[in-house]
Amino acid sequence: MAGLDFSRLTEQTEHSSSLAAAVLTGENRIIVIVIAGVALAALVVAQLLVRQVLAAGEGTASMKKIAAAVQEGANAYLTRQMRTLGIFAVVVFFLLLLLPADNGTQRWGRSLFFLVGALFSAVTGYLGMRLAVRSNVRVAAAAREATPAAGAPERDLTTVAHRAMKIAFRTGGVVGMCTVGLGLLGASCVVLVYAADAPKVLEGFGLGAALIAMFMRVGGGIFTKAADVGADLVGKVEQGIPEDDPRNAATIADNVGDNVGDCAGMAADLFESYAVTLVAALILGKAAFGDLGLAFPLIVPAIGVLTAMAGIFAVAPRRSDRSGMTAINRGFFISAFISLALVAVAVFLHLPSSYAALDGVTDPAILAHDGDPRILALVAVAIGIVLAALIQQLTGYFTETSRRPVRDIGTSSLTGPATVVLAGISIGLESAVYTALLIGLSVYGTFLLGGASITLALFAVALAGTGLLTTVGVIVAMDTFGPVSDNAQGIAEMSGDVQGAGAQVLTDLDAVGNTTKAITKGIAIATAVLAAAALFGSYRDAIATAVVDVGARATETNLSMDISQPNNLVGLVLGAAVVFLFSGLAINAVSRSAGAVVFEVRRQFRDHPGIMDHTEKPEYGRVVDICTKDALRELATPGLLAVMAPIAVGFTFGVGALGAYLAGAIGTGTLMAVFLANSGGAWDNAKKLVEDGHHGGKGSEAHAATVIGDTVGDPFKDTAGPAINPLLKVMNLVALLIAPAVVQFSYGVDASPAVRAVVAVFAAVVIVGAVYVSKRRPVAVDGGGSTPRRAPGHASVP
Template sequence: MLDLGATSLTIVGIIAGVAIVSLIIAVLLRRQVLAADAGSPRMREIAGAIEEGAQAYLRRQFRTLGIFAVVVFGLLFLLPADPEIKVGRAIAFLFGAGFSAAIGYLGMSLAVRANVRVASAATRADGRTEGARIAFRTGGVVGMAVVGLGLLGAAGVVIFYRGDAPAVLEGFGFGAALLAMFMRVGGGIFTKAADVGADLVGKVEQGIPEDDPRNAATIADNVGDNVGDCAGMAADLFESYAVMLVASLILGKAAMGEQGLILPLIVTAIGALVALLGVVITRVKGQESGLTAIYRGFYVSAVVGVVLAAIAAFVYLPSSFGAIDGVSEDLAGNSGDPRLMVTAAVIIGVVLAGVILWLTGYFTGTTSRPTVHVASTSRTGAATVVLSGIGVGFQSAVYTAGIIAAAICGAFLIAGGHIGLSLFLIALAGCGLLTTVGVIVAMDTFGPVSDNAQGIAEMSGEVDEAGAQVLTDLDAVGNTTKAITKGIAIATAVLAATALFGSYADAVRVALAEIADAGTQVAGGIVGAMVSYEIISPITLVGVILGGATVFLFSGLAIDAVTRAAGAIVFEVRRQFREHPGIMTGQTRPEYGRVVDICTKDSLRELATPGLLAAFAPIAVGFGLGVGPLAGFLAGAIGAGVLMAVFLANSGGSWDNAKKIVEDGHYGGKGSEAHAAVVIGDTVGDPFKDTAGPAINPLIKVMNLVSLLIAPAVVQLSVPADTNHAVRISIALVAAAIAFGAVVASRRRAGQVDTAEDIDNTIATRPHVAGEMEQVAPEPTTRTGSTTGSAGASEPAERR
């Protein structure tokens, strides 16, 4: 086991201290947010309903996922490893899962209290500045917590396990990624089911505004913003942080020994300082756009992060590889300067984040040509809106994938073609990108907080026209920042998956070496093909095809789940409008709780299928076909995953902002046929950009981590030719049965909905499942200012 010197242990101790300080700063920022005015009693009542619904959902979700986590905890003990590593890895899994859940809960719990404060700020003269500050600092709290918990987990494992830390951290990363994937899928199904249902019935059929309190899906829509975009995205970015650390520590130890193990911790610790700087300097000046202030904060903090990382590299590393203790033999003779290489890798990661930020903004921004084109197609109907948005998504995927590929090539060239070093530099590029993770999380949380604030203002009727415009502007900024952070999250996922791919190869190499040391020879024929990495091998190409197919199947399942849940919401909201005519006149209170109930039950039921597919598909391929085809499987998943994720995210973003262009008065404005067309486009894009697309990020990392964990077992059962085949094939068949059994069960649920004779009655008689909610919203009341309509109106406000 590689032991660590006193200097390294001191550095890791300091990093643990930085993590604790980051958490303390998160607490202080949280107090600043909560110190802001919480608005009128009416606003607080509506915000309380949103908070209650979000709390109820997450409590039920965590109870469900807790059972799954306990099962996986037990299964980890079946994998081959030293007893001490087994125990440490399993415990680290629970910590990773727990930290991921905690980050998600923190993101939600503060966002549902900050939204009303942003709405209240809009009623004052400095509403633009103060509202943006509250929304961004809410995200800053979560960003500091991501950095703090990620560093604390990694540093703690290194302190306790020293050189064995990378093996133990596999469990930490796996727990974080698995929980994040479930939270991403479940929250995405919840939020988009409510959003699609609210838009289709409210906007298109009834002609009422998005956040009109007469729409029974309004509260559920706002709840979904928090459990999807806040809780889900925060957990997603935390697992990106954790997984990148895991991969970089594994590769760093293999390439550069002790200093390679510690260096990634130093680079990511710099992110704590960068996050704090970004939160503090991001202030809206005068009448400038909130997006301008956020961009300024991001770029300044990114440049500072590069400078600090370069200083750390030059202070910590020697000027030659030969002077590094524990450097790999093939790297010792490299004539390059490791300090320059590390600095260049960090620069690549930060520049990649900046380019992705610009590129995503170009393809999804309200003033950019692609989105304006999508909006213009609304003049010819919904079909052309959908087609043009799909075209934008396909094209943007090519450019984004090309930029990410260029970054990977850059790291390869800097390493002089050395595979091990290039993989480590790719991981360091990811760590460099994630020095800005605190600011990225703040950017993402800005979106749902400002969106909820606009909804609260609409439902309360207590915000005048000027204040409503402030909230509209903040919401538009939030839509752009959410799209940007999704693009950056995809880039981190690809870098992390590439680094994990290298870690997988290292695990297979070590396992094969142990087999050889034991005197067992690798046989030829089928067994030889199973452990071969030759890409021209037909069996390896089978793995590539299956990896890409899994991404498509996962995406289809996620979108299907939203379709079914959204259909249930549509029927429920229609039923309420039909059976209670007083809802439209403001005399009858909608049954908000029933919609929240349906979203909760359907999202929790549907999240199991994609999760089981992600966990068991690589097990089936690995044990069934071998480590070579499993490598092909991972390559196929990474390649298809990056293209699919960008396509889904940017198509959805362009449809969303095309809708806003029309709602701003272009091509006929609200209530026109063009508006109905872009609303349809937006409802198609909702599950694209907020459910299936973002969930691909943790998907490819979960599959890589599962492969990394099972690689030694696959090698052990593959190489001794005859005795273990039955066991290996049995494991593969069981895993395949679980994965495809979940898919079949999902399709059966779809068939039951498709063949139901009276779906309206089915929905109307559903039992409530979110029993924690007694009452979720106040009575609809008259709205003033720029909010449309009066509660006593007998027809939709926008059509009068």
């Protein structure tokens, strides 16, 4: 990482300061108003899709009863979580008021829109969960039509499968439309109200979205995987009963977890990806393209909203399709191709042919650029769209049941769980390298478009992120499709009302859903890296502005990002270490909670022997309560780590080391997130492969081995892995917000070593205390003193 040239940065800061008085021109204001209208249209389409989904039948009375229990558990958990997060949001609101800002308008706007971003993120997650718990039973009911009652005419299996898939995907379409609609609406409102102050205000909007998403992702992930792991280990491995057998006390909690983790958590996660990428694009757009830079970055995702509608409705399965993924791929690529074509039209209609013609830009490096801004914008957006398509295909290769990696894991099950785990880890590690290369080449390719201007180069990276955003509507639909299909299979199995061909339809949909969830996690981490790389430019400019404002010396060692300096190298290592610590805390939280679930389910089987012969009913509520308490209890430590670690590094080692810290976190986080997501997805589908009859099928030693692999992969792919995505953006935004304060108290004329030391020590103590408290929590121990019963042909789990 090269050292910062502060003489040049100061000059650029002085040039860009003239933009502070800029306002949106009449033409651009109209464009932003139209974009806000497009955002509202997305919400209208979401409502229309809701009606289509809810018009489907709900199946039998037994299916409705089980679905109602899942709904009740999911609503209860999210209500308690929202109360907890609401207190946290209010505290951060007041803390943001204490941070430096150019004026009171920016300070209050930043804090207010922090609450708006947090609210929109929470609403997106809640709406995703709300509809998912109502549509899952409808998907199960649609699949049930494949097995008609005695004397009824035979139903065409393909038609039934397509109907079930359409309901599940349209449910995801609702969440997708809400995600892009609320994200675009929030950003548009900030630009309309605050104009030139919008970039600073958007920092608060992005932080609110990212923080709430991280908490929902971590909390929901702990809940869902504790229940899932506990249900699998006791039910499948020890008792030899199916995954969603109603005799298993953890089944309701498992289905609740699919909704609060995979639906609510991932919906909020992708919303904050959308919001933070727009934040980065608008911050850099103002500096690079002047007034146009506050409108054009909104035009691209607005086009994505329109094409997402086309993509969602294009997912209509055909008889010629090889699998459900064929139909989903078709919708994705239709959306991507139309997006690229419409962006090309918008670029040549909206942007001038030379940089000298950009209104409000005074940076000599940009004005002297001899290229065409239209080409830069179009190529950058195209790179983002192509990146999404390549990651979609690459992730599919490593996680689909029909591809060699998953089949190799399935074959390894013949030699036991150890080789299954080893095979999954190797596939995850390998796939992370290829994904990181794709993301790295995309960032570098867009960076080269800027030529001699670092501002243009970083804006090009941000535009690539907006290009990737054009696919988010379909991507969110793909993600929600997974847990809805999983829940539908669970309801069908628990009720016993879906047999034969109908059960196979749901099994096939669930396998497709595992792949779509892995794909969305890969694309989410790509947006995180693009947004973080673009935010680096904003961080760099924030340092330069602070240097001018407080009169700091440009020769200060701690102001440089030169990686050869020991303090910066320490920052780089700490950034990488935080990702490992964050992942370890999340996985350990699942391990502790899952242990408590295992012992509770074992206790119920031991104390109530009538459960196995259906003469007694399990106490489902006890497991739901265990998962709820543990998930909410474990929220604090990862959240405090994400917020306090950048503060501790910045006030201890300086803003240069803090920049290196972010670089270390981004590099390590990219590899770790993809490794965890893809290995977990591959293990899950390897289990599905065996359950479909390969290598001995259900009840075999191979099946037990893949269940163990799947339980290892559960917290990988659904807790720690996806939570790294918001973690990176939270840390980047916190660093961006505190950079002026670090410069002021460290290097300015009013520098105060005492204040700096107090803040650094306080942040470090909070981190150490939170980790200590987390590690002190006990691991569940079975008080019954009995060993679990062992089902024939199944390995016992100690």
